[in-house]
Amino acid sequence: MGWRCICLLLGAVTAAPTGKVRGRRAAADTATAETAAADIVRRVLAGTPTFDDERGAVVVPAGPDCTSALNEAMLAANSAGGGTVATRDGAAYELDGPLNLLSHVRLRVGRDTTLRFGYSAPQRPPVLRSAEGVVFHGPSPLVRAYRTHGARVEGRGASSVIDGGGRAWHEKNAMIGSAHRTSRIKEMGHEPSEHGRVDQRTPPTLLELFGSTRIVVSSLTLRDSAFWTAHCVLSYGVLLENIHVDSRGRNTDGIVIDSSTDVVARRNSIVSGDDGISIKSGRDAAGRSVGRPTEDLVLMDNVIVKASAGGVAVGSEVSGGIRRVYALNTTITKATIACYVKSTPGRGAYVQDIYVRDVVAEQVKECITVNANFKNPTPKPPPARPARPTDFRRLSFEHVLCRSSADSRAINLAGRPSYHLRGVRLADVSVLGEVRKALAIAYATDVSIAARVGATAFDLRNVSAEECRTWNATT
Numbered sequence: 513m514g515w516r517c518i519c520l521l522l523g524a525v526t527a528a529p530t531g532k533v534r535g536r537r538a539a540a541d542t543a544t545a546e547t548a549a550a551d552i553v554r555r556v557l558a559g560t561p562t563f564d565d566e567r568g569a570v571v572v573p574a575g576p577d578c579t580s581a582l583n584e585a586m587l588a589a590n591s592a593g594g595g596t597v598a599t600r601d602g603a604a605y606e607l608d609g610p611l612n613l614l615s616h617v618r619l620r621v622g623r624d625t626t627l628r629f630g631y632s633a634p635q636r637p638p639v640l641r642s643a644e645g646v647v648f649h650g651p652s653p654l655v656r657a658y659r660t661h662g663a664r665v666e667g668r669g670a671s672s673v674i675d676g677g678g679r680a681w682h683e684k685n686a687m688i689g690s691a692h693r694t695s696r697i698k699e700m701g702h703e704p705s706e707h708g709r710v711d712q713r714t715p716p717t718l719l720e721l722f723g724s725t726r727i728v729v730s731s732l733t734l735r736d737s738a739f740w741t742a743h744c745v746l747s748y749g750v751l752l753e754n755i756h757v758d759s760r761g762r763n764t765d766g767i768v769i770d771s772s773t774d775v776v777a778r779r780n781s782i783v784s785g786d787d788g789i790s791i792k793s794g795r796d797a798a799g800r801s802v803g804r805p806t807e808d809l810v811l812m813d814n815v816i817v818k819a820s821a822g823g824v825a826v827g828s829e830v831s832g833g834i835r836r837v838y839a840l841n842t843t844i845t846k847a848t849i850a851c852y853v854k855s856t857p858g859r860g861a862y863v864q865d866i867y868v869r870d871v872v873a874e875q876v877k878e879c880i881t882v883n884a885n886f887k888n889p890t891p892k893p894p895p896a897r898p899a900r901p902t903d904f905r906r907l908s909f910e911h912v913l914c915r916s917s918a919d920s921r922a923i924n925l926a927g928r929p930s931y932h933l934r935g936v937r938l939a940d941v942s943v944l945g946e947v948r949k950a951l952a953i954a955y956a957t958d959v960s961i962a963a964r965v966g967a968t969a970f971d972l973r974n975v976s977a978e979e980c981r982t983w984n985a986t987t
Contacts, residue, residue, distance in 0.1 A: 541867075541908060541937075542869075542910065545838060545867040545869075545908070548808075548836065548838065549810045549812075549838035549840060549867075552774060552776065552808050552809070552810045552838070553776055553810055553812075555749070555774055556749055556750070556751050556774050556775070556776045556810075557751070557776075559726050559749045560726065560728050560749075560751055561616070561618075561662035561663060561664060561726055561727075561728065563594070563595070563596055563618045563664065565596075567595065567596075568596075569595070569596035569597065569598040569618075569620065570585045570588070570589065570595065570596070570597050570598065571598045571599070571600060572585050572597060572598070572599060572605075573600065573603075574599070574600055574603035574604060574605050575605070575606070576606050577606055577607070577608050578605040578606065578607060578627075579607045579608055579609045579610075579611065582597060582599075582605075582607075582611055582619075583611060583612055585597040586611075586612065586613065586614050586617045586619065587614060589614070589616075589617045590614035590615060590616060590617050593616065594615075594616030594617065594662075595616075595617065595618070596617075596618040596619075596620055597617060597618070597619050597620070598619075598620040598622065599620070599621055599622045599625050599627065600622050600625065601622040601623045601624055601625060601668075602622070602623070602624040602625060603622065603625050603626075604625070604626050604628065605625070605626065605627045605628065606628055606630065607627060607628065607629045607630065607654075608629075608630050609636060609652075610636075610652040610653060610654050610655070610656055610716075611627075611654065611655045611656070612656055612657075612658070613655060613656065613657040613660055613663050613665060613727075614660060614663065615660050615661045615662055615663060616661070616662050616663065617663050617664075618663065618664040618665075618666065619655075619663075619664070619665045619666075620664075620666055620667070621665075621666070621667040621668070621672035621673070621674065621732055622667075622668060622672060623667075623668035623669065623671055623672060624671045624672075625667075625671070625672055625673070626673040626674075626675055627673070627674045627675065628675040628677060629654045629674075629675065629676055629677045630677055630680075631677060631680035631681060631684070636651070636652060638650050638651065638652075638710060638712060639651075639652045639653075639656070639658070640658070640706065640722070641653055641656075641716075641717065641720060641722065642720070642722065642743070642745045642746070642770060643697055643714055643717070643739065643740065643743075644697045644698070644792075644795055644829060645770070645792050645793070645794045645795030645796075645798065645799050645829030645831065645832075646697050646700050646709065646794075646795050646798045646799075647706040647709070647745075647798065647802065648697065648700055648706055648709035648710065648711055649706070649709065649710045649711070650710070650711045650712055650713075650714050650716075651712060651714070651715065651716040652716060653716050653717040653718065653719060653720035653722075653743070654674075654676055654716055654717070654718050654719065655674060655718065655719040655720070656719075656720055656722065657720070657721045657722065657724045657727055658722045658723060658724070659722070659723045659724060660721070660724040660725075660727065661724065661725045661726055662725075662726045662727075663724070663726075663727055663728075664727070664728040664729070664730070665719070665727075665728070665729045665730075665732070666728065666729070666730045666731050666732065667730075667731045667732030667733070668731065668732075669731055669732075669754075670732075670733050670756045671733070672731065672732040672733065673732065673733045673735055674718065674719070674732060674733070674734050674735070675735045675736050676716075676718040676734070676735065676736050676737040676738055676741075676759070677736060677738070678715070678718075678736040678737050678738035678739075678759065678761050678764065679736060679761075680738075681715045681738035681739075681761075682738065682761040682762070696711040696713055696714065697711060697714060700798065705801070706798075709798075714739065715738035715739040715763075716738055716739060717737070717739050717740045717741070717742075717743045718734050718737035718738070718739075718740070718741050718742065718759070719734060719741070719742045719743065720740075720742075720743045720744075720745065721743070721744045721745065721747045721750060722745050722746060722747070723745075723746045723747060724747045724748075724750075725747065725748045725749050726748075726749045726750075727744075727747065727749070727750050727751070728750075728751045728753075729742065729750075729751070729752050729753075729755060730751070730752070730753045730754050730755065731753075731754045731755075732754075732755065732756070733755075733756040733757075733758065734755060734756070734757050734758070734759070735757075735758045735759065736758070736759060736760075736761075737759040737761070737764045738761065738764075739763055739764065740763070740764065740765045740768050741757050741759045741764055741765065741766050741767065741768075741784070742755065742757065742766070742767045742768070743768045743770065744767075744768070744769050744770065744772050744775055745768075745770040745771055745772060746770070746771050746772060746802070746804055747772045747773075747775070748772065748773050748774055749773075749774045749775075750772065750774070750775045750776070751775075751776050751778075752767060752775070752776070752777040752778075752780060753776070753777070753778050753779050753780065754779050754780065755767070755780045755781075756780070756781050757780065757781070757782040757783060757784060758783045759783065759784060759785060760783060760784075760785045761785045762785050762786070763785065763786050764784055764785035764786055765784055765785075765786045765787045765788075765790045766780075766782035766783075766784040766787070766788045766789060766790075766816075766819070767780065767782065767788075767789045767790070768787075768789075768790045768791075768792060769789075769790070769791050769792070769806060769809055770791075770792040770793060770794075770806065770829075771792070771793045771794055771799075771802060771804035771805065771806055771832050772804075772806055772809075773805075773806070773807050773808050774808050774809075775806075775808075775809050775810070776809075776810045776812070777789065777809075777810070777811050777812075777814065778810070778811070778812045778813050778814065779812075779813045779814065780814045780815070781814070781815040781816075781817055782814070782815070782816050782817060782818075782819065783817045783818045784816075784818065784819045784820065785820050786819070786820055786821050787819055787821045787822045787823075787824075787825040787852075788814075788816035788819035788822065788823045788824060788825075788844070788847065789811055789814065789816070789823070789824050789825070789839075790822070790825045790826075791806055791809065791824075791825065791826045791827070791834060791837060792806065792827065792829040792830065792834075793805050793806040793829065793830050793831065793832035793833055793834050793861070794829055794830075794831040794832035794861075795829040795831055795859070796831055796858070796859060796860075797831075798831075799829060799830075799831030799832045799859075799861075800831050800832070800860060800861070802832060803832055804832045805832050805833035805834060805835060805861075806832070806833075806834045806835075806837070807833075807834070807835045807836050807837075808836050809836070809837045809838065810838045810840070811824065811837075811838070811839040811840065811842065812838075812839075812840040812841055813840070813841050813842075814841075814842050814843070815842075815843045815844075815845070816842065816843070816844040816845065816846075816847060817845050817846070818845060818846045818847070819844070819846070819847040819848070820847075820848065821847070821848050821849070821852070822847060822848065822849045822850075822851070822852030823842065823844035823847035823849065823850045823851065823852070823871075823873060823876070824839050824842060824844075824850070824851055824852070824868070824871075825849075825852040825853075825854070826852070826853040826854070826863060826866060827852075827853060827854040827855045827859075827863065827886065828854045828855050828856050828859065828886045828888050829859070830855050830859055830860075830861050830862075830863055830902055831859050831860050831861050831900075832861060833861040833862045833863075833864075834861075834862070834863045834864070834866075835862065835863070835864040835865050836864075836865045837865070837866045837867070838867045838869075839851075839866075839867070839868045839869070839871075840868075840869050840870060841869070841870045842868075842870070842871045842872075843871075843872050843873075844871065844872070844873035844874065844876065845874050845875065846874065846875040846876070847873065847875075847876050848876065848877050848878070849876060849877065849878040849879075849881050850871060850873035850876045850878070850879050850880065850912070850914050851868055851871060851879070851880045851881070851909060851912070852878075852881050852883075853866065853881070853882040853883070853904070853907060854881070854882075854883045854884075854886040855883075855884055855886060855902035855904075856885075856886050856887070856888055857884065857885060857901060857928060858900050858901075859900065859902050860900030860901070860902060861900075861902060861903070862902060862903040862904075862905070863902060863903070863904050863905075863907070864903070864904070864905045864906055865905075865906050866906070866907045866908065867908045867910075868908065868909045868910070868912070869908075869909075869910045869911055870910075870911045870912075871909075871911070871912040871913070871914075872913050873912075873913070873914040873915065874915050875915065876914050876915070876916050877916060877918040877920045878916070878918070878920045878921060878922060878923075878924060879912065879914035879916060879922050879923055879941070879943045880909050880912065880914075880922075880923050880924070880925075880938065880941065881921075881923075881924045881925075881926075882904065882907060882924070882925045882926065882927075882933060882936065883924065883926050884901070884902060884904060884926060884927050884928050884931070884933065884955075885926055885928065901928055901930065901931035902931075903931065903934075904927065904933045904934065904936075905933075905934045905935050906934075906935040907933070907935065907936045907937070908936075908937045908939075909937070909938045909939070909941060910937075910938075910939045910940060910941075911939070911940045911941075912938070912940070912941045912942070913941075913942050913944070914941075914942070914943045914944070915943075915944045915945050916943050916944070916945045916947055917945040917946050917947070918947070918948075919948050919949065920949065921949040921950070921951065921952045921982070922943040922947045922949065922950050922951065922965045922966075923938065923941070923943070923950065923951045923952070923961070923963065923965065924951075924952045925952065925953045925954070925956050925959065925977075926952070926953075926954045926955070926980075927954060927955035927956050928955055929955055931955075932955045932956050932957040932976075932977075933955065933956040933957070933959070934956070934957050934958055935957075935958045936956060936958070936959045936960075937959075937960045937961075938960070938961040938962065938963050939960075939962050940962060940963075941961070941962070941963035941964075942963065942964045942965075943963070943964070943965040943966065944966075945966070946966070947965055947966045948984060949982060949984055950965035950966060950968055950970075950983050950984055951963070951965060951970060951982070951983045952980065952981070952982040952983075953975075953977040953980075953981055954977055954979065954980035954981070955977060955978070955979070955980075956976065956977045957976045957977075958974055958975075958976065959972060959974070959975050959976070959977065960972060960973050960974055960975075968983070970983070
């Protein structure tokens, strides 16, 4: 259908209601997605590790430096075939280095207890870690599970706190300048192997699960991270639930799921200095060399209290591929963009089968954005770098309500001239508030939109856009 036909169609349906505009295909897609999401949840829950509470736990006393005592207790539990290492209720634990979570070990943080990390990681030997889609050697994450199987980190609720001590890192970065923070990672993006990637400047993640399987993180607060707060990378069968994230510095994404399979993140609340929940799979050549997609992921019943960037974001590091992501029942109190899917022009791979349903976002500038032209490239690319567009297919957003008041576009779908977005569906989407720019579509094929933006209703079915076209809410 050409643009002339689209304009005629719009003129005929601007007064049409936006709710429940679905055909048989849409209904079938919804049922298939919900069944797939339920299957992923069942698989993850069936594989979660269990521990015998009657066996007892090794309780580590509080003190000025408890790092060695906690690590030694976890090593002893691992050597004995498994067990629980616990902290006392109502205590403060000061830590001068990272904690290493080992296989078949449960680390339990007591009620009204805080584990507080100090600023000492740069003086320690670098470890293998990941950030911005690049695996490299750098400062250790503060709580690290590396090639760990069947372990848990859990608390007694929000009063069980792991504090990253990020303020010292943020103050240090402010003195040096913010440009250093991830510049080295971007420069390493074309290196095919992690052996040549060393960077001691990027701050540590508060909690990182690296190359691990069957891990549970639950019922605690992760506070004041220096960088990403909770990062799951190259892992399988992970459950993240009832986590309270409160990190407000720059680049302090709440939950990041990266090149991992069968991950469930549910009933979490997040205050973040960047994306609330971020989904990634590798950056450029470094990501392609690993070649691990993020797939079979369920996000459900999460609350994004505040996110400085996207509430739920996919990309822009997608070079390993992202597919079969189900984001269900998300509440966003404040974010720049509620649902944000993005990739830079040369990132490659694919973003496919993304299903978002039941989103309520109260304070956002943009509601839904899919952008194949995101500007976050790797610096100094090789002269003969081939063009690697990202393949966006089958992206569905259903039952989305946003309250916006900005000059930005409420809904923005932007592909590339040589590589269109394909199969984007918006059903029962409403954007309330004083929105000046309602809808933009560029380089997209097979787009269906049933939405109301401000006072304007849109009912587009199986349309294609060969060039950019924007509709204002007042049109």
